[in-house]
Amino acid sequence: MDMFFDDGELGRTVPALPEGAVLIPNWLTPEQQRWVVGQFRTWAAGPVPPHSARIGAHRMSVQTVCLGWHWRPYEYTREATDVNGRRVLAFPEWLVRLGRLALTAAGDPAADLYTPDTALVNFYDDAARMGMHQDRDERSSAPVVSLSIGDTARFRFGNSDGRGRPYTDLDLESGDLFVFGGPARFAYHGVQKVLPGTAPVDCGLAAGRINITLRETGLPG
Numbered sequence: 001m002d003m004f005f006d007d008g009e010l011g012r013t014v015p016a017l018p019e020g021a022v023l024i025p026n027w028l029t030p031e032q033q034r035w036v037v038g039q040f041r042t043w044a045a046g047p048v049p050p051h052s053a054r055i056g057a058h059r060m061s062v063q064t065v066c067l068g069w070h071w072r073p074y075e076y077t078r079e080a081t082d083v084n085g086r087r088v089l090a091f092p093e094w095l096v097r098l099g100r101l102a103l104t105a106a107g108d109p110a111a112d113l114y115t116p117d118t119a120l121v122n123f124y125d126d127a128a129r130m131g132m133h134q135d136r137d138e139r140s141s142a143p144v145v146s147l148s149i150g151d152t153a154r155f156r157f158g159n160s161d162g163r164g165r166p167y168t169d170l171d172l173e174s175g176d177l178f179v180f181g182g183p184a185r186f187a188y189h190g191v192q193k194v195l196p197g198t199a200p201v202d203c204g205l206a207a208g209r210i211n212i213t214l215r216e217t218g219l220p221g
């Protein structure tokens with residue numbers, strides 16, 4: 001079978017992914033993960049608290065805090081008008097640098113031009129999940145950089161045409177980097193479930209999962 005290859009060193013089996021999608025297991029060290037978890041606690045303290053976005057009549061099960069721009073379905077704004085109207089925290093410079101390092105690791109020749117200006121930081125409790133969707137509220141087609149910390153997520157990465165097959169199911173573990181750009185940038189994807197109790201003891205998060213996606217909105221500064 002050529003569907004899977006073993007990355008050897010880490011002993012993890014990495015599934016084959018569509019062109020433009022890259023998984024790098026254990027990219028963040030435990031120390032970096034703990035640091036990011038500390039930053040998450042600061043971000044969650046406000047001015048805009050984590051919030052479950054509403055899509056029509058439905059509330060998402062993840063709790064999201066945004067940096068740079070506030071996301072709500074179909075639009076980015078500076079103020080969190082669907083939460084408390086406060087302006088979101090500025091996008092930190094270190095996340096721009098981290099985004100470039102991530103794209104370099106993923107082999108993107110344009111890594112140094114990457115200038116993410118928003119981060120969606122999602123917290124998943126044991127019951128949270130995310131339905132199949134495209135990230136397409138951005139006007140830029142620059143890659144999305146995804147970082148995971150805490151409990152493992154069963155992630156589904158599909159195609160750009162619809163929510164159904166073909167798709168690839170893979171686990172995103174604590175410290176994993178997942179990048180989707182190029183022909184995979186507008187592929188449907190979602191989180192089927194979180195696996196409680198799988199967070200490594202040294203990641204800084206005792207329970208639940210944090211996922212950060214870095215994006216270029218393409219909006220004027």
Ligand SMILES: O=C(O)CCC(=O)C(=O)O
Pocket residue numbers: 120122130135146148153155172189190191211213
């Ligand atoms: O939690 C994840 O791994 C994916 C999150 C996601 O797709 C999103 O925030 O748009």
Ligand SMILES: [Fe+2]
Pocket residue numbers: 133134135189
């Ligand atoms: Fe997404």
